[in-house]
């Protein structure tokens with residue numbers, strides 16, 4: 437592929453102050469440009485110390501030079517990396533030199549796009565590159581690196597190959613019906629189709645689970661005034677983020693705090709206590725609380741007495757969405773020695789704790805993890821994107837239709853068409869089938885220099 441595309445360049449490190457910056461060049465002119473700037477011939481895969489000069493021979497910087505000869509490089513083309521000093525000026529001067537010597541500015545994601553076009557990565561792997569860079573939790577990063585290594589794509593390909601086998605059979609019967617009439621009648625091919633469909637459903641389920649990890653889980657704390665909502669936010673986040681006072685009506689606005697729970701990012705939201713009031717500021721606070729409840733992935737309803745557990749549930753009932761997960765929390769158990777003793781117990785979705793002492797907090801963490809579906813330790817859960825899930829869903833739909841036609845032993849040609857459609861859906865995930873628009877949409881979301 438070398439020589440097919442023009443030569444591109446970009447600063448691959450983030451802007452601003454920093455010890456080191458990297459200017460990356462990819463394309464058939466990379467080596468020549470590097471030689472002109474460094475005044476020496478780079479050795480393949482050898483780190484060399486070099487002085488970098490502009491076209492007038494003026495020294496700009498000194499640093500390291502690295503050369504990967506295509507196709508054994510990230511993009512599959514000749515790639516040179518110039519490692520210079522960081523900061524606002526030097527990397528830009530180096531890039532200007534490279535551009536003057538015949539490269540052009542790379543678009544966002546263009547290096548990875550070339551890696552895809554040159555067959556170094558498939559499309560799902562290329563997407564994993566940006567997922568890894570943008571991962572917001574340790575779990576998400578782990579899933580992204582697994583996808584980058586090809587585990588997700590391998591699974592898609594396994595399904596795709598199984599489908600191809602079935603298609604070959606069906607097409608064979610269509611072409612030579614007289615030669616092998618028993619081929620479909622014995623049910624073996626139908627069983628295989630069913631098996632493939634089940635594998636696809638499993639993969640879809642695991643992809644849906646993984647989607648949870650793409651964004652932070654929003655946990656909204658609600659309750660009547662003064663029950664200890666702000667105290668709980670502070671305790672969960674280990675900060676003094678919210679004001680805590682003995683006076684009811686202390687919190688009037690929505691307060692958000694980001695935190696990590698076992699490497700997973702959650703957004704904890706403290707709200708104003710809900711009650712009837714004529715105070716316009718408090719009324720606005722209550723309105724905002726109710727709005728936050730709509731945006732929540734998970735709601736923590738706090739009460740500060742045993743009676744409150746049922747009474748508050750009834751009070752909030754009109755605003756509770758039955759499809760939304762709810763955990764009821766009985767706070768202030770330190771004031772009640774019976775409860776303090778059994779802080780480790782949990783009745784259904786009720787947790788007993790003290791925001792003041794921290795007693796019972798680990799149990800709340802476990803319950804949050806469980807309720808938000810974050811207890812997944814399954815290696816096969818994928819950080820899938822919506823487009824992957826849609827493609828899997830469509831493939832499942834076509835397989836269902838193919839099964840229906842085949843089990844009736846009629847309209848085999850329609851079954852073959854459905855199988856072809858399903859096969860193409862899978863091909864779109866890994867990019868075997870792609871359009872320029874799709875590539876544009878995927879790679880434009882990358883950062884420049886990747």
Ligand SMILES: Nc1nc2c(ncn2[C@@H]2O[C@H](COP(=O)(O)OP(=O)(O)OP(=O)(O)O)[C@@H](O)[C@H]2O)c(=O)[nH]1
Nearest residue numbers: 661662663664665666667681685686687709791792
């Ligand atoms: N003993 C005890 N007191 C608590 C506990 N949690 C909170 N409090 C006290 O309860 C009072 C109210 O606490 P906040 O956290 O401000 O309650 P809130 O629900 O945010 O109150 P508003 O914002 O006014 O709705 C404060 O005096 C806290 O010190 C607890 O676990 N035990």
Ligand SMILES: [Mg+2]
Nearest residue numbers: 665666686687
């Ligand atoms: Mg408060």
